[in-house]
Amino acid sequence: MGKPLRIKRGLNLNLSGAAARPAGIAAIPMAEPETIALVPDDFTGMTPKMDVREGDRVECGTALWHDKECAEIKVTSPVAGTVKSVVRGERRKVLAVEITPDKGGIAKCAPGNAVGDAEGFKAALMAQGVWVQMRQLPFDTVPAPTGVPRDVFVTAWDAAPLAPDMALAVEGKTGMLEKGVAALKKLTTGEVYVGRAAGSGIADIAGAVMVDVEGGFPASLPSVLAANLKPVNKGETVWLMDAITLARIGQVASGEGVDWTAPVAVTGSEVTNPHYVIAPAGASIKSLIADGLKKQGHERVISGNVFTGVNVGADGYLRYPYTQVTVIPEGDDVDEFMGWASMSPGKMSESRSFPGHFLKNKLFRPDARLNGGRRAMILSGQYARYIPMDIMPEHLVKAILARDIDRMEALGIYEVTPGDFAAAEYADASKLELQRIVREGLDYLRKETI
Amino acid sequence: MMDRLRPSFEEGGKLHAFKSVYDGMDTFLFTPSETSKSGVHIHDSIDSKRVMIIVVLALLPCMLFGMYNTGYQHWLACGAKEFPFWELMAYGFLAVLPRIVVAYVVGLGIEFCVAQLRGEEIQEGFLVTGFLIPLICPVETPLWMIAVATAFSVIFVKEVFGGTGYNVFNVALVTRAFLFFAYPSQMSGDNVFVATKPILGLGGTAPDGFTGATPLGQIATADLASGAGVTPIGLDGVAIDSWQSFLGLIPGSFGETSTLCILIGAVILLATGMASWKIMVSAVAGGLAMGAIAHACATPLYPMSFVSPLDQLMLGGFAFAVVFMATDPVTAARTETGKWIYGFLVGAIAILIRTYNNGYPEGAMLAVLLMNALAPLIDYCVVEANVARRRRRARVLTD
Numbered sequence: 001m002g003k004p005l006r007i008k009r010g011l012n013l014n015l016s017g018a019a020a021r022p023a024g025i026a027a028i029p030m031a032e033p034e035t036i037a038l039v040p041d042d043f044t045g046m047t048p049k050m051d052v053r054e055g056d057r058v059e060c061g062t063a064l065w066h067d068k069e070c071a072e073i074k075v076t077s078p079v080a081g082t083v084k085s086v087v088r089g090e091r092r093k094v095l096a097v098e099i100t101p102d103k104g105g106i107a108k109c110a111p112g113n114a115v116g117d118a119e120g121f122k123a124a125l126m127a128q129g130v131w132v133q134m135r136q137l138p139f140d141t142v143p144a145p146t147g148v149p150r151d152v153f154v155t156a157w158d159a160a161p162l163a164p165d166m167a168l169a170v171e172g173k174t175g176m177l178e179k180g181v182a183a184l185k186k187l188t189t190g191e192v193y194v195g196r197a198a199g200s201g202i203a204d205i206a207g208a209v210m211v212d213v214e215g216g217f218p219a220s221l222p223s224v225l226a227a228n229l230k231p232v233n234k235g236e237t238v239w240l241m242d243a244i245t246l247a248r249i250g251q252v253a254s255g256e257g258v259d260w261t262a263p264v265a266v267t268g269s270e271v272t273n274p275h276y277v278i279a280p281a282g283a284s285i286k287s288l289i290a291d292g293l294k295k296q297g298h299e300r301v302i303s304g305n306v307f308t309g310v311n312v313g314a315d316g317y318l319r320y321p322y323t324q325v326t327v328i329p330e331g332d333d334v335d336e337f338m339g340w341a342s343m344s345p346g347k348m349s350e351s352r353s354f355p356g357h358f359l360k361n362k363l364f365r366p367d368a369r370l371n372g373g374r375r376a377m378i379l380s381g382q383y384a385r386y387i388p389m390d391i392m393p394e395h396l397v398k399a400i401l402a403r404d405i406d407r408m409e410a411l412g413i414y415e416v417t418p419g420d421f422a423a424a425e426y427a428d429a430s431k432l433e434l435q436r437i438v439r440e441g442l443d444y445l446r447k448e449t450i
Numbered sequence: 451m452m453d454r455l456r457p458s459f460e461e462g463g464k465l466h467a468f469k470s471v472y473d474g475m476d477t478f479l480f481t482p483s484e485t486s487k488s489g490v491h492i493h494d495s496i497d498s499k500r501v502m503i504i505v506v507l508a509l510l511p512c513m514l515f516g517m518y519n520t521g522y523q524h525w526l527a528c529g530a531k532e533f534p535f536w537e538l539m540a541y542g543f544l545a546v547l548p549r550i551v552v553a554y555v556v557g558l559g560i561e562f563c564v565a566q567l568r569g570e571e572i573q574e575g576f577l578v579t580g581f582l583i584p585l586i587c588p589v590e591t592p593l594w595m596i597a598v599a600t601a602f603s604v605i606f607v608k609e610v611f612g613g614t615g616y617n618v619f620n621v622a623l624v625t626r627a628f629l630f631f632a633y634p635s636q637m638s639g640d641n642v643f644v645a646t647k648p649i650l651g652l653g654g655t656a657p658d659g660f661t662g663a664t665p666l667g668q669i670a671t672a673d674l675a676s677g678a679g680v681t682p683i684g685l686d687g688v689a690i691d692s693w694q695s696f697l698g699l700i701p702g703s704f705g706e707t708s709t710l711c712i713l714i715g716a717v718i719l720l721a722t723g724m725a726s727w728k729i730m731v732s733a734v735a736g737g738l739a740m741g742a743i744a745h746a747c748a749t750p751l752y753p754m755s756f757v758s759p760l761d762q763l764m765l766g767g768f769a770f771a772v773v774f775m776a777t778d779p780v781t782a783a784r785t786e787t788g789k790w791i792y793g794f795l796v797g798a799i800a801i802l803i804r805t806y807n808n809g810y811p812e813g814a815m816l817a818v819l820l821m822n823a824l825a826p827l828i829d830y831c832v833v834e835a836n837v838a839r840r841r842r843r844a845r846v847l848t849d
Contacts, residue, residue, distance in 0.1 A: 235844075307491075336481040338481075339495070340500045349496050353504055369493065371497055375615055376615025378779055379779050380785075381789075410840070411840075418489075426494055429498055433488050435489035435490070
């Protein structure tokens with residue numbers, strides 16, 4: 001039994017193209033990507049210094065790059081293979097490291113030694129590339145190496161539209177999760193909280209405080225769990241992660257090799273056959289979409305969900321931290337006459353002025369259009385309805401736009417991640433880019449205060 | 451067609467000076483095909499155009515009733531005994547049409563110039579404002595006054611603050627306030643609320659010396675010492691009871707006489723979730739409370755205090771102000787707790803001004819404008835409470 005937590009503010013969207021849940025992880029086929037890629041930009045807070053060059057041979061667990069500020073923090077290869085290329089952009093910025101995996105299947109990393117004390121454990125996390133899978137509040141970045149977390153918040157479910165069932169990813173791994181919790185408790189002064197969907201099949205994890213959460217997105221985000229259980233104050237640090245990372249931490253702690261594969265849900269209205277597939281981190285999208293796309297017009301291929309995911313295109317790669325691919329229509333080829341006056345039931349909306357709002361069982365097929373022009377904030381109280389935290393989102397966003405650090409701190413910027421604003425960004429009639437605004441605000445604050 | 455025309459509006463095209471209008475028309479006719487570049491990949495179908503159009507829809511019953519009532523009051527003024535429906539409607543339509551046209555032409559003209567200067571597409575904010583202005587003005591307001599007042603408020607209340615969404619005061623209400631304070635002799639008294647002349651051969655001419663005072667005007671100037679009551683008299687010489695002031699067949703500003711039609715509008719706004727029910731409910735509560743206090747301490751010095759609290763709500767522009775003006779999300783309080791306080795004060799102050807200031811029998815306009823000015827202060831207090839809670843939490847931990 002976990003501690004119940006009912007979150008009223010949030011969003012449950014019914015989109016078409018859900019992947020049917022297989023009976024168990026054994027029933028899911030394995031993808032065989034011809035290329036995988038890791039993207040430095042996904043690891044916010046790190047300045048990458050490359051450790052590999054084109055043509056280098058890498059094993060599972062070999063460092064690809066390390067952090068310029070703290071050389072111990074590494075991003076490692078999830079597969080054994082050869083570095084195909086280091087893709088660089090303007091001013092030689094590294095955009096991605098592409099690796100061609102060895103033929104004959106993706107293997108787990110080689111086992112090492114079990115780690116005893118806290119320092120040794122911390123070093124192992126950093127060296128094996130698991131440290132960078134965690135995030136910290138404040139700032140929603142890779143945890144600072146010196147910080148001691150007040151608490152650790154883990155999420156074992158995903159409330160985003162069409163999200164994969166995380167219970168599959170941790171199936172049979174309760175032991176690893178428990179080892180992960182035990183190890184993390186050496187690093188934190190507080191508790192390890194694990195949020196799971198109320199009624200999900202995830203077993204209690206010994207040593208952790210289990211929380212049974214009910215609610216729509218963003219209720220599944222660990223930052224929301226933190227805000228509702230023990231909000232972060234100025235000067236405090238907490239760590240955030242998902243259960244897949246927690247299991248990998250358990251693997252590091254017990255000396256078992258880290259398993260970089262996970263079940264990935266390939267979803268969305270434009271996918272011919274939505275399904276699950278097991279793939280390593282960074283797998284190419286092409287290798288995941290088995291039966292291809294419906295090709296009904298332009299489409300948008302998203303690594304992740306429609307709220308927080310990244311638009312990577314059909315030639316892209318699975319990006320950190322997602323285990324989901326969503327393909328939706330792009331919509332830039334649609335001419336819609338007077339859409340604002342439409343009473344079509346196909347229009348998805350949280351507003352009661354659309355008939356679609358009342359069709360609770362209908363599966364919608366939205367495209368990527370903004371459905372309106374950008375405006376100043378006109379309607380009031382809209383954001384708060386989708387952000388289940390004790391903050392004043394409208395005022396926080398204004399403080400961020402004004403780059404007013406004192407006000408941002410006073411209004412609780414240390415408690416938020418950009419993802420917390422995703423549902424509000426979806427519903428916003430003024431179409432403001434809330435996640436980008438919050439991300440820029442966090443980066444600005446970090447630059448000014450550290 | 452819009453796509454074909456696009457090149458002539460781009461930089462260097464022949465019609466570049468009208469790009470903001472082109473963009474405005476294009477997005478009005480066709481949902482913009484712009485797709486999301488960052489953040490969420492899907493967006494809700496709602497946009498500000500939809501919001502504005504629903505408010506206009508909610509105002510339609512008031513507009514239609516206003517047309518009928520204008521005709522009806524005119525027929526009454528001319529001493530008619532029969533009231534042909536379509537002629538009444540046609541008369542009212544012809545009376546209000548020039549005012550709507552003037553408000554839109556002046557307001558949209560200014561918006562167009564500003565949008566072009568700023569290089570933005572023309573926005574839809576004035577859609578509602580331009581519809582509201584004729585509704586809250588007396589029917590006999592000279593057109594040039596509407597033009598001057600609209601220009602003043604669009605420029606100085608909206609555009610100088612940055613345009614739609616940035617204004618502190620409700621633009622339509624400032625238009626009305628500007629008229630009231632700039633042309634007090636023409637805008638108050640007994641001669642502007644009822645149309646007295648025929649339009650395009652429709653209607654007749656009211657007798658010389660005709661006066662059509664609004665019920666509020668009559669009550670405010672009632673001479674209680676002579677033994678007269680506070681019950682206002684309609685143009686037909688019959689006393690106006692609560693039912694009539696609810697229906698709205700009484701003299702008053704064009705679209706705000708019928709509490710019934712305003713209620714229909716309120717239902718539309720609340721059902722679609724476009725206006726805050728908290729503001730409406732608390733404003734009515736505030737009005738009733740202040741009305742009850744005034745009624746309990748009724749004194750002949752202030753004849754309005756003899757009116758029952760319920761009648762107070764139905765007379766004059768109170769209901770209209772509560773439903774359509776106080777709930778303007780841009781100028782009202784933006785925090786949820788703030789909305790309760792804001793609404794209550796709007797209602798209470800409206801009745802307070804109306805009752806205890808005989809010089810100005812309608813307080814709703816001033817109450818809303820005053821609370822527009824105070825709304826940021828209310829929000830500040832609510833936000834500070836949140837900030838204080840956060841500080842307290844941090845302090846408990848450090849102690």
